[in-house]
Amino acid sequence: xxxxxxxxxxxxxxxxxxxxxxxxxxxxxxxxxxxxxxxxxxxxxxxxxxxxxxxxxxxxxxxxxxxxxxxxxxxxxxxxxxxxxxxxxxxxxxxxxxxxxxxxxxxxxxxxxxxxxxxxxxxxxxxxxxxxxxxxxxxxxxxxxxxxxxxxxxxxxxxxxxxxxxxxxxxxxxxxxxxxxxxxxxxxxxxxxxxxxxxxxxxxxxxxxxxxxxxxxxxxxxxxxxxxxxxxxxxxxxxxxxxxxxxx
Numbered sequence: 001x002x003x004x005x006x007x008x009x010x011x012x013x014x015x016x017x018x019x020x021x022x023x024x025x026x027x028x029x030x031x032x033x034x035x036x037x038x039x040x041x042x043x044x045x046x047x048x049x050x051x052x053x054x055x056x057x058x059x060x061x062x063x064x065x066x067x068x069x070x071x072x073x074x075x076x077x078x079x080x081x082x083x084x085x086x087x088x089x090x091x092x093x094x095x096x097x098x099x100x101x102x103x104x105x106x107x108x109x110x111x112x113x114x115x116x117x118x119x120x121x122x123x124x125x126x127x128x129x130x131x132x133x134x135x136x137x138x139x140x141x142x143x144x145x146x147x148x149x150x151x152x153x154x155x156x157x158x159x160x161x162x163x164x165x166x167x168x169x170x171x172x173x174x175x176x177x178x179x180x181x182x183x184x185x186x187x188x189x190x191x192x193x194x195x196x197x198x199x200x201x202x203x204x205x206x207x208x209x210x211x212x213x214x215x216x217x218x219x220x221x222x223x224x225x226x227x228x229x230x231x232x233x234x235x236x237x238x239x240x241x242x243x244x245x246x247x248x
Contacts, residue, residue: 001020001021001022001023001228001232001238002015002020002021002022002023003022003023003225003228004022004023004024004025004242005025005218005221005222005225006024006025006212006221007024007025007026007027007028007029007080007133007212008024008133008134008161009022009024009242009247009248010133010134010135010161010247014244015244017243017244021238021241022241022242022244023228023238023239023240023241023242024240024242024248025220025221025224025225025240026079026080026240026248027079027080027081027240028212028217028220028221028224029081029211029212029213029214029217029220030080030081030083030084031084032211032212032213032214032217033081033084033085033131033159033211033212034081034084034085034087034088035088036157036159036183036185036207036211037085037129037131037157037159037183037211038085038088038092039183040155040157040182040183040205041068041127041155041157041183042068043181043183043205044155044180044181044183044203045065045066045067045068045155046065046066047063047064047065047066049202049203050063051063068089068092068093068094068127069092069093069094070093070094070095071094071095071126071127072094072095072096072097072124072125072126072127073085073086073089073094073095073096073097073125073126073127073128073129074097074098074099074121074122074124074125074127074128074129075089075096075097075098075099075109075128075129075131076098076099076118076128076129076130076131076132076141076142076160077098077099077100077130077131077132077133077138077160078098078099078100078106078109078112079100079131079132079133079248081131081159082098082100082129082131082132083106083107083108083109085129085131086098086106086107086108086109087107087108089108090108094127095110096108096109096110096111097109097110097111097113097121097124097125098111098112098113099112099113099114099115099117099118099121099132100112100114100115101114101115101246115132115137115138115141118141118146119145119146119149122146122149122150122151123149123150123151124151125150125151125154126151126153126154126155127154127155127156127157128150128154128155128156128157129156129157129159130142130156130157130158130159130160130164130165131159131160132160132164133160133161133247133248134160134161134162134163134164134247135246135247135248136247138160138164139163139164140163140164140166141164141165142164142165142166142170143166143169144166144169144172147166147169147170147173147178147179148173148178150173150178150179152177152178153177153178153180154178154179154180155179155180155181155182156170156179156181156182156183157182157183157184157185158182158183158184158185158186159185159186159211159212160186161186162186162187162188162189162190163188164186167187167188167198170182171197171198171201174201174203174204175201180203181203181204182203182204182205183204183205183207184198184204184205184206184207185207185208185209185210185211186209187209190208190209191208192206192208224239224240227239228240
């Protein structure tokens with residue numbers, strides 16, 4: 001039994017589930033990651049960058065903020081994190097769309113769609129949260145064509161894995177303003193190279209893959225491990241078993 005303290009197992013390669021059981025800590029940091037996502041959204045809808053510029057210049061400048069209420073949020077990947085995002089979105093009065101591999105009714109989500117429906121959902125979203133795992137089916141899931149289908153002025157957050165969103169295509173859309181802003185916690189190359197053009201964009205938040213990292217995370221992950229250890233010693237089924245065929 002291999003217990004992974006984080007959620008992603010794409011770095012494990014493949015294993016034979018008849019011989020090896022792999023578990024992860026998916027869900028342990030779902031709430032914190034959802035807060036990160038909304039922190040990113042609010043950073044831009046409240047025009048925090050503009051307010052900070054005015055403060056630095058000591059200018060009392062009339063600015064207009066934008067509400068989340070009434071907006072449509074698309075969650076790409078309704079796992080633990082996606083569901084935590086949906087719950088918080090409803091508190092803001094948002095319409096929530098979401099995708100998952102096996103669609104079914106879910107709390108706090110107005111419409112649950114199959115992953116294959118993503119192209120039809122993109123033009124409807126004012127805000128997009130990407131929280132799907134990186135598996136062969138999701139690598140390059142959001143590329144130039146998908147970004148072109150997004151509503152002009154959309155705000156995007158990505159807490160998935162580097163490789164799900166085409167970073168170069170997203171950069172181009174951020175330059176033109178087709179994507180108004182983005183909060184990015186994951187990148188195709190980590191650490192993000194110093195010469196990456198992403199650093200220079202004023203409409204991007206760059207964070208070092210830390211949306212799940214908070215003071216209580218390690219303890220919560222370890223509690224999950226201890227729970228599974230008890231199950232392991234008693235011969236019971238473990239929690240959070242990862243299916244290598246699905247990647248989560």
